[in-house]
Every structure is written in structure tokens, then in C-alpha cells.
Amino acid sequence: MLRSKAKWNLTQEEEPALPIDPSLSLSDLTQELLRKRGIETKEAAKLFLSPQLEQLHDPMLMNDMNKAVDRVKQAIEQEEYIWVFGDYDADGVSSTALMVEVLREMGAYVEFYIPNRFTEGYGPNEEAFRNAHAEGISLIITVDTGIAANHEADVAKELGIDLIITDHHEAQNELPDAYAIVHPKLGGTYPFKELAGVGVAFKFAHALLGDFPKHLLDLVVIGTIADLVPLHDENRVLAAHGLKAISRSIRPGVQALKKVCSIEGDITEEDIGFAIGPRINAVGRLQDAFPAVDLLLTESDAEADALANQIHALNQERQKIVAEIAEEAERMLDSQADDLPSVIVVAKEGWNQGVLGIVASRLVNKYDRPTIVLTVDPETQTAKGSARSIDAFDMFTNCMEVRSQFTHFGGHAQAAGMTLPLENVETLREALNDLADQKLAPEDFKQLLTIDRCVSLEDITISTIEEIAKLSPFGMGNPKPLFQLEETTPAEVRQIGSKLNHLKMRFKANGNDLDTIGFGMGDLYPRIAPQSAVTIVGELSINEWNGKRKPQIMMKDLSVNDWQLFDLRGNRHLEKAMPRLPFDHTVAIFFGEATEDQAWVFDYYPVIELNHDPELIGELPLDEIEHMVLMDLPNSMEQIKSVIQTMSPNNIYACYRTDDAAFLKTLPTRDHFKWFYGMLMKRKKFHLETEGPKLADYKGWSKDSVEFISHVFFELEFVRIDNGLLTLNPNPSKKDLAESALYQQKHEQLKVEQTLYFSSYPQLKAWFTEQMDRVSDVKEEIS
Incomplete structure (x- = not known):
């Protein structure tokens, strides 16, 4: 199983x-x-199978859209300098490129800025705003960020900079005091709430231009798919038409990305999700994200090729860093694998902050636990990182319950980013685990x-x-x-x-x-x-x-829903051949004495040595034993039947071997015994050491057979043996061969080997199945 x-x-x-x-x-x-x-109607089915641009909603319905559009047009008319402030992920990069392109198209004086993940952190920051003011910037437009920038909005106001926030992340308790906040979840008037950051920027572009910006569909599709927003309603329309647009796009950056991603033909959602998106993300994870925006905006094929190759190399470096950190985190967690907390929080100095979200995703997939991965800065005594979660645990909602632990925090139900004092890490770990223990059942930790x-x-x-x-x-x-x-x-x-x-x-x-x-x-x-x-x-x-x-x-x-038999009979390299089975759900059985080359078993699994303590099986938590490892052959078939029927395991590992098989040596028949006894009656005496080999050679028997017959006769008191000399007992009792314990033992050994060792795989599986079926039949009769 x-x-x-x-x-x-x-x-x-x-x-x-x-x-x-x-x-x-x-x-x-x-x-x-x-x-x-x-989808229940013909009309709905047609629109789902062939999404139409007419399904998109009026951008003017979005919160503060009129106000934002008027302010941008005023800035263009008055030749003000505009800053587009973006984010360093694929959604933020595509949002930034889209907004810069539409503003340039409208004749604006515009530059873009994306903060450095390592030196500035996520989102708007005071120093950047003050530098913008020094450069003469009077209007800042954020894309895919800003909804939590309360302090920065106050700084902008103090500096006389108008701040337009366009974002899609969850709004927190208090909104920034910005000139305008364009956000689908605010105001209650916009019909669709789940746009990506680039989707909000696209709607803003539509409102600014007055006409539908079809030429920007190849950009909106990148962030829409890469940011994992729900692909229904407007997002489905933008994704479907965006995939068509990007597939035929002549944008140099798109062409260069297709080349380094080895994409031929039409671009699919999987190409964006697993090839294009990760490469754009890799830039901001390791350095400034400016080259990624430049790639999407450039009109030069040569520059696009150079930038795409640079980005591809960064992605390869990112993959290596992720693997190293993930392996290190897994080693930390595997040391406590039997007692993993409900919420994993791992932190270490020196981890690259830019890839911690990916590492967290890997840990969630491996351990089925909400996970926070933090890098520690010993100089500032802070920890920064990312969180990923399971379906049953809303990371945003639960972290908001302990918001006081964070210096900065933001995100979604399944993903979040945060900064906190180093001294709060343990407090955060305890608080989130308390919340998870209250809210989650054991089944919630399994992916659905x-x-x-x-x-x-x-x-x-x-x-x-x-x-x-x-x-x-x-x-x-x-x-x-x-x-x-x-x-x-x-x-x-x-x-x-x-x-x-x-x-x-x-x-x-x-x-x-x-x-x-x-x-x-x-x-x-x-x-x-x-x-x-x-x-x-x-x-x-x-x-x-x-x-x-x-x-x-x-x-x-x-x-696998049925029990399984793993056939390792005769294997002399068991330690390498055996998979590492869970300690708490495995037991290794020895019917006899363990040999030196089997000592490794005691390090890996609980062991029962039946020759020392046959009652120990009754003390095991049998309902928890899934894997039974048979390390040697039993002395009798009844012995192994008892073990199998007592435990009825999900998986049996047959790991035994024999170097002295009775099965390979012919068991003497009754005719053999009869002939040998007749020979003794004629000769009166027989010397095993000197005459045994000659008799064996004459009859075509093995020497062991001659000795075995002799000792059975001795046990039945048919003969006497003195220093190897056999003589007949003059008054033997009438006994059957089966009364000899030696004969029965050899016969049983032969049966054990024939059934358990020299049988074919199907024969052995059928025998074990028969024993376990008997247990099932008894249980059914009882119930």
C-alpha cells in the first residue's frame, strides 16, 4: 500500500x-x-470558450479613476515630471513597462523607478520619494504597490508631490493619504475585484487614452498570469486575448524572451508561468529590476537580445541559490521531522532575501505546512522574508491578527512579505502556531x-x-x-x-x-x-x-490501495537496496539471531527478535505499523502465519536469504530409509566416516543424506551410534518416521524454504495474501 x-x-x-x-x-x-x-447556458459557454473584449468593464467605475486621469492629463499639459514607481516581480515589472509606455505615448515626461529589494525593501520608501523631489518630480504613480504606504504618502504630501496609487493588494486598516487610490476593491463600484497589478494599470491606461489599448495586451498578460490571480471574468478575457497578442507580438523584448526560453510557436499560459515569468522575476530577486523593464520597453533588437541573455543568466544563478537555501532549510527541518510545528518559521543569516518566496513554496510543497522563510541581518537585528501557505490557512488574515510583531507586512491569503525585529521571530512563531492549532485539523495539512x-x-x-x-x-x-x-x-x-x-x-x-x-x-x-x-x-x-x-x-x-510485497530475497546489499521507511510505522522481524551484516537494521527501524521475546509483538501499536521487514526465515510456517495474521501490514519487505538451503538438498524418501535399514540388517554395522562417502557415491546420494538418515534412526532408537559406528538396536519399538523431531524439523524447513524462498514472486504474494485474507474473514465474522 x-x-x-x-x-x-x-x-x-x-x-x-x-x-x-x-x-x-x-x-x-x-x-x-x-x-x-x-457555466450553465449556451451564451455563457460561448463567452467562456471564446472570451470577448466587450466583456471588459468600464475603467471609469474604478475608485478615484476620474480624479487620477484628470491629474495625469494636467501633468502632461503643464509638462510636469512624472515618476512611475513599480515593484520588482513580474507583475510589477510588466505594470511599470505598461504605464511608462502609455504615458510616453501621451507625450509625458516620465521615468520609472523600482526599489532595490535588498537595500530598500518592498514598496515605496521615504528616501526614494525625497530623491524624486530633489529631481523635480511632482507626480508619482505607483503600480502594483503602495496600498500600505501610509508613511510614504504623508512624506509625499509634505514634499508637495501628488501621489496616485494603483494597486490590487489587500487594503489594510488605514488607507494612505494619497491624491488618488485606483484600486478595484475600494469604493464598491467596480464589478470585478481580482485584477492583477498590471490589470489595474491596463484599466488606467484605457481611461487615460480613451480608446481600448489593444497594443498593450502583450504586457498585461505577463503579470496577469505570473501573479496567479483568478483567471475568470476580466482576467480570463485579458489572459486569452493577451496570449494571442504576445504570440504575434513584434516587441523586441518579447521576441528575445521567446528565444532564451526556447519557445516555438504560440505562447501558452504555461510558457509565461514557468519560463517567461520566472526569468523576469529573477532580475529583481538578485539585483535591481531595471533591466527587466528596459527589456520590455526597448525598441532595439540588439539591446533586447543582450538584456534577455543577461536575464537568462540571472535566472540560472537564481535556481542555484534557491536549491542551496532549500536544501539547508530542509536539513534544519528534517532534524525535527517527527515533531514539525503547524506553521514553519525558519530563519538564518546570509540567505538571499530575493528568493525566499520560492524557497517557502518548496517547503510548503514538501511539508504541507504554512511556511515563513526569513533572512537575518545581524547589524540591524531584523529579519526579512516571505511566506507561503496552504489552502486552509489564510496567511494575510492570520498575520494581521499579530500585526504588532511586524515592522512591515503585506500580501494575500496564500503569500505575504514581512520585516520584523529579530527578537520577535520566536514570538511570531509561537503566535502563528497557536492560531493554526486552534483553527486547523490534521486533514487540513494535506494538499487538496x-x-x-x-x-x-x-x-x-x-x-x-x-x-x-x-x-x-x-x-x-x-x-x-x-x-x-x-x-x-x-x-x-x-x-x-x-x-x-x-x-x-x-x-x-x-x-x-x-x-x-x-x-x-x-x-x-x-x-x-x-x-x-x-x-x-x-x-x-x-x-x-x-x-x-x-x-x-x-x-x-x-x-496503491492494496498491500504490497517487496521482494529482496537473497540480496546481499540490503542496506543500499532498502528505502528509508518511516521509523514510527515500521518494524523489522528476526525469527533467529541477527548476524553482523544485519546490524545496520537496528539503526533504522524498531526491531523484534522473536527468539528472545516472542510476546513483544503483542505490545506493538499494530494499527500504526504499515511496513514489516522480514530479516530471516522462520523456523516453521505456523510461526510466520502467526506474525502475519497478528500484524496484517500494508507492506511486506522479504529481506531474508539462506546460505544452506534444505530445499536444494534432496530430502530422503521413505524408500531411502527402507533401503538403508535393509542394508544395516545385512551388514549389522556401518561406519559413517569411512563408509558413508562410499555409500553416497554408490547410491548417488549426498553425504548429508546418509548422515541425516542415520541420525533419524538414532533418534527413533532403531540404531545405536558409537564414535561414528552404527549398529542395529536388537529390540526397536515400532515408530513412524514422522515421530522423529529431526525428520519433522527438516521437513518443516523444506516447506518454509519452498514456500517463502524458492517460490516465484506471484506464488509468494498469493501466500501472504491468503494469510491476510484469513484475518479479514475473521474480522468480518466478528463484526
Whole structure:
């Protein structure tokens, strides 16, 4: 058995519903997926499948939009100097480029500024505003930032600078005293609240120009997808049309990004989410983000290529730094793996502040815990970092309950950034854990996978996958559909990748051939026994290679619902071959004495030596034992039957071997015994040492067989043995061979080896299954 990592929530309709509209020419599966997205009518389905620009709302409905537009136009007319103050992530960079481009188009004197993550931190800051004033700036427009800049708004007012804030982050208790705040969640008049920062900037651009800025769609799509806002309503329209625009964009920066990302053909949401977005983000994570904005604004192909290559190199460096910090944090946490807190807070001096959000995401994925990762500055005695969370724990709301611990704080339900005094780190850790312990149940710490439907191999076709693709672009609010491939035995399971960290399975049935790939799931390979039926959850996709197109599943999770047998019989390198099983859920069984080369087992697992303390099994928490490791062969079949039926484990590891197998030596038959006794009656005496080898050679027996027959006769008192000389007992009692303990022991040893050691894998699995089924039958009878 292999438990799934996540909770699975199958939402398949129990009874097929009526189609939305037969004229849509969509399969039942696609119509079911539409209904799950709240699409119930033909008109709604058409708009969802073909989003229209007419669905966008009037930008003038947004809070303070009229006031902001009038102030910008006044600044342009009076030739004032304007600053666009942005953020260093992909949303902020694309917002900055978009706003600068539209202002330049309108004839404004405009420059942009993005704070340095390391020296200035997140958001507007007083020093930057004072420098702007010294340069003659009279109007500052923030994009994707500013909603928490209360102090900075006061500074701007003091300096005589008008501050227009455009942002989409959650508003805190007190709003900045700015000239205007353009924000979809304020004022209550704007119909859609979930725009990205670049989406707000785009609406501002629309209001400023008076005409729809179609030429800016290739910029708005970058931040909209990279910032993980829900892709419905306006965001779906902007993403769908933005993907078309960026795919045919002649913007030099976009062309250069496609080149370094090795993107051919149309750009997809996955290209932005996993290739373009991370590269733009990498600049601000490691240095000033100015080159990323310059890349999107430049009109020079040569400059674009140079900037894109610089950004690509920074992204490679970022990946290396992330891996190093994540590994260091994991080592810190693995040392307390058996007692992880509900909320993880890790802090260390020297960690690169720019990548801590990515590290936090990795830790959330590995440990299924809300996570805060902080870097410590010993000079200022402060800690700065990022937080990522699980679905059940709203990081923004819970951190706001302990807002006093932070010097600076802002973010969303699933992500946040913060600065706090170093002395508050432990207090913060305790406070958040108290909140989590009050609010969360054990099941909340497992990721939830919402599964749309169960499918069979026959259901997974190219045409089905192409039709499902009509629901794209996928993302937050419109997740890529997940499907469950029911229990199926793979024809092949193997690890792939240079580090063998990915898992590949191949399934074949009724002429259907399907590959499944699980990135980062290579560690599960030794946990899947041969011939085990697996259940897989994943996304359907098409693999295109050398002109051939083939359906495949990108695995998100898997499980094995039946018990498993791992056959390591005869293996002389067990310490390397055995996976590291959870200590609290594993037990290693010795029926006899452990040998020196088995000493390693005592370091890894709880051990029971039945020859020393056979009653110990009864003291184990049997309901918690999932893995049983059999280290040697039992003395009898009844002995192992008792162990199996007592424990009924989920997984059995057969790790025993024998160097002196009775099975390989022929057990003498009754005819052998009869002939030997007749020979003694004729000869009257027989010397084992001198005549035994000759007899064995003459009869084609082994020497061990001759000795075994002799000792059985001795035990039954048929003969006497004196210094190796056999003589008949003149008055033997009539006894059967089965009355000899030696004969029974050899016979039992033969049976043990035949059943447990020299059997085939299917035979051994069937025998263990029979023993566990007997336990199930007894439990059913009792209940």
C-alpha cells in the first residue's frame, strides 16, 4: 500500500446531467467541466470558450479613476515630471513597462523607478520619494504597490508631490493619504475585484487614452498570469486575448524572451508561468529590476537580445541559490521531522532575501505546512522574508491578527512579505502556531486535489485532450482539469532524469498505450512493488516528439490501495537496496539471531527478535505499523502465519536469504530409509566416516543424506551410534518416521524454504495474501 500525499476530492457527477445545449457540439465530459465552472447556458459557454473584449468593464467605475486621469492629463499639459514607481516581480515589472509606455505615448515626461529589494525593501520608501523631489518630480504613480504606504504618502504630501496609487493588494486598516487610490476593491463600484497589478494599470491606461489599448495586451498578460490571480471574468478575457497578442507580438523584448526560453510557436499560459515569468522575476530577486523593464520597453533588437541573455543568466544563478537555501532549510527541518510545528518559521543569516518566496513554496510543497522563510541581518537585528501557505490557512488574515510583531507586512491569503525585529521571530512563531492549532485539523495539512472525473485508458485520446484545451487559459480560478486513472497495473515503472528524480510509468491495455510522467516523484519508485495496481491523479496532455503525437498524463499524485510485497530475497546489499521507511510505522522481524551484516537494521527501524521475546509483538501499536521487514526465515510456517495474521501490514519487505538451503538438498524418501535399514540388517554395522562417502557415491546420494538418515534412526532408537559406528538396536519399538523431531524439523524447513524462498514472486504474494485474507474473514465474522 502507498498512501497518496494529498487529499483527493472526486467531484464527478453521480448522474449525467442534461447537456447545456446540444448545438454546442461538445462532449459530455467537456460540458460537465463547464458546469463545474458555473457555466450553465449556451451564451455563457460561448463567452467562456471564446472570451470577448466587450466583456471588459468600464475603467471609469474604478475608485478615484476620474480624479487620477484628470491629474495625469494636467501633468502632461503643464509638462510636469512624472515618476512611475513599480515593484520588482513580474507583475510589477510588466505594470511599470505598461504605464511608462502609455504615458510616453501621451507625450509625458516620465521615468520609472523600482526599489532595490535588498537595500530598500518592498514598496515605496521615504528616501526614494525625497530623491524624486530633489529631481523635480511632482507626480508619482505607483503600480502594483503602495496600498500600505501610509508613511510614504504623508512624506509625499509634505514634499508637495501628488501621489496616485494603483494597486490590487489587500487594503489594510488605514488607507494612505494619497491624491488618488485606483484600486478595484475600494469604493464598491467596480464589478470585478481580482485584477492583477498590471490589470489595474491596463484599466488606467484605457481611461487615460480613451480608446481600448489593444497594443498593450502583450504586457498585461505577463503579470496577469505570473501573479496567479483568478483567471475568470476580466482576467480570463485579458489572459486569452493577451496570449494571442504576445504570440504575434513584434516587441523586441518579447521576441528575445521567446528565444532564451526556447519557445516555438504560440505562447501558452504555461510558457509565461514557468519560463517567461520566472526569468523576469529573477532580475529583481538578485539585483535591481531595471533591466527587466528596459527589456520590455526597448525598441532595439540588439539591446533586447543582450538584456534577455543577461536575464537568462540571472535566472540560472537564481535556481542555484534557491536549491542551496532549500536544501539547508530542509536539513534544519528534517532534524525535527517527527515533531514539525503547524506553521514553519525558519530563519538564518546570509540567505538571499530575493528568493525566499520560492524557497517557502518548496517547503510548503514538501511539508504541507504554512511556511515563513526569513533572512537575518545581524547589524540591524531584523529579519526579512516571505511566506507561503496552504489552502486552509489564510496567511494575510492570520498575520494581521499579530500585526504588532511586524515592522512591515503585506500580501494575500496564500503569500505575504514581512520585516520584523529579530527578537520577535520566536514570538511570531509561537503566535502563528497557536492560531493554526486552534483553527486547523490534521486533514487540513494535506494538499487538496479536486478531481473532475475517473477515466480509463480507452477514454484518454488525442481528440478528448484537444477538446478539453478549449477551456484554456488555465490558472487560478480555472484550474487545468484533473483526472483519476483507476487501479491499473503498469507495464513499466522507472526513474528518469539525470538525478533519477522523476517517475515514468507505461500502461498498456486493449491496444492502448499511455505514458505517465511525475516530475519530482522519483523517490516513489522504490515504494511501488512489481505488479502493483496503482491509481493515478493527473492532467491530460499531448506529447509531441519527432512528428508523433501521443496522449500522456502528467501525474500530480498516486496511490496503491492494496498491500504490497517487496521482494529482496537473497540480496546481499540490503542496506543500499532498502528505502528509508518511516521509523514510527515500521518494524523489522528476526525469527533467529541477527548476524553482523544485519546490524545496520537496528539503526533504522524498531526491531523484534522473536527468539528472545516472542510476546513483544503483542505490545506493538499494530494499527500504526504499515511496513514489516522480514530479516530471516522462520523456523516453521505456523510461526510466520502467526506474525502475519497478528500484524496484517500494508507492506511486506522479504529481506531474508539462506546460505544452506534444505530445499536444494534432496530430502530422503521413505524408500531411502527402507533401503538403508535393509542394508544395516545385512551388514549389522556401518561406519559413517569411512563408509558413508562410499555409500553416497554408490547410491548417488549426498553425504548429508546418509548422515541425516542415520541420525533419524538414532533418534527413533532403531540404531545405536558409537564414535561414528552404527549398529542395529536388537529390540526397536515400532515408530513412524514422522515421530522423529529431526525428520519433522527438516521437513518443516523444506516447506518454509519452498514456500517463502524458492517460490516465484506471484506464488509468494498469493501466500501472504491468503494469510491476510484469513484475518479479514475473521474480522468480518466478528463484526
